[in-house]
Amino acid sequence: MAELLNYKCPHCDAPIQFEPGIQNMKCPYCDSEFDVAALKSKDEVLNSQPADSFEWDEKASEQWDETNDEGLRIFVCKSCGGEIVGDENTAATKCPYCDNPVVLSGRLSGVLKPNYVIPFKLDKNQAKQSLKDYVNKKKFVPNLFRSENHLDEIRGIYVPFWLFDSDVDAQVSFDATKVSSWSDSKYNYTKTDHFDVFRKGSMSFENIPVDGASKMPDDLMESIEPFDFSEAVDFQTAYLAGFLADKYDVDKEASIPRANERIKVSAEDTLRSTVSGYSSVTAKSSSVQLIKGSSKYALYPVWILNTTYKGNKYLFAMNGQTGKFIGNLPVSNAKLGALFAGLFTGISVLAILVSKMAGLL
């Protein structure tokens, strides 16, 4: 089933990989560059070749897997013959012995073949720099975190995403009010006018991404949105060389509800934005219908960085296309306390001065 794919330099036969900086394949040994599209034909030839020996490998590993029950798979590296351990979703990885990039093309063909891929634009060094910048920018991070925070692991991963397109018909009823007030010498009057407001319209959404990998935290993946789909290209396995990739293990049907939630909120928000001139607007009832929903399967580039600080693990993610960097950070209680004390003192003094000037003191 799973075929291992090594991209070899046609020049010197060394393994080559995709370089985000030049957006092309490059041989690290002889510096030759190759157009990804030019490698496509080679890709197809490789895919069409019978792979008897690998069938045997796979079967052997699956037997082994059954006894271990951990979803692990073993593949044999085509370059050095070493054993590569992956899980059942691994689609691209590196051989731990010879560090050659390996693509398991069987995991990316047939129904599992992604429609699109957004190639990495930012490389590992940029991801490391972003982590540094991100932490330095945050002034309330403990000082020790900056010096003692160890980067355990940095991985460039093509994360499987389901992309949903949909035309939406939505209608929302609002309760709206306009408040006006005036006063005479005796009373303050407040007049509230109540309105029944109705909006109905259609709109389209394109490429709403839903994380298709169960091992990627969904909130982390949503935090590095948006990806610019206009830069997506037809999927070719060559882009995966040198990176990790997973196939989806959350199927389309299981991903739809999350897309629907976001569509519903946005449809309501959009209609609400057309209601103006009121003091308050409250949605009373709404109904959202998907006219025609369709989906695509794409791989999006994500840098994942793991760090350790005082025994706690911190996980960061960077959008491999836009560079958007996100991750939870620890807060220094001492720094926050100092801020609190400063603010508290400053505002107290200011407020007392103001009340003194206003004649209250």
Next chain:
Amino acid sequence: MKKVLSLIIVFALLITLPVLVFAEGEHPPILVDEAGLLTQSEFDSLNEKLNTLSTTLSFDIVVVTVNDIDGKTPMEYSDDYYDYNGYGYGEDHDGCLLLISMAERDWWITTTGYGITAITDYGIRYIEDTIVSYLSSGDYYGAFSAYADTVESFVKEARNGKPYDIDNTIDDYYDSYDYNYDDSPRELTAKDKAQAVIGSIVLALVISLVVSFGIKRSYTKAVHFNRDARNYLVPGSLNMSASYDNFLYSNVTKVRIQSESSSSGGGGSSTHVSSSGTSHGGGGGKF
């Protein structure tokens, strides 16, 4: 929108109509001497003075003398006299009226509209101090004249921004008068001061807590789900097929404006509502 606009215009007309009609009609006499307390020359000179002042200030300064007030209290009589004769400038009927009733030797000053603002309770006492001695000695011309001058200075001071009041007194007033409060700004009690300090501290505490926790949250909860899909809405794809804004109903709530008390040392005017529904301030006594 057009409907709203025309409604506003109709409303505006309704409000200004009585004023316009009144402005077109004859102004009621500013000096009414039913009790015959003034000589003709005194009457003419006072009448001219009151008319000039009222016109220049846009503030009616009315004097009315009667023999009897028909069993009403001086307050009711003067309020009704003012309201039903249509005294006062502008929408709020700005002005004041001094009533002299000879039957019980009553005097009363009623204030309306801007008069309530300009002539505070402090002001009424000041006028009392000025005119009662004249009245008691039978010098009505002197009393009315002094009343007119005093009201003029009160209105001018109020128009300058701050009405004469217990915290903005006319100099030397209290030297001759025995009142419970001071000449200078009111002495603040320890309680007032403590309230101001505690208020400031609570405010500072709330702001500091909100800011600190906001920062903490932005660090430890930086990773979060997206609420919506706005980034994926195709620009310009919104196509409205139906929309309406229907007016359902309207309700009005009214809250009585707290009139500031004058007895315990607070400033301002105490007000009451007359039979015509107009709000008045004022005060009076015997002479």
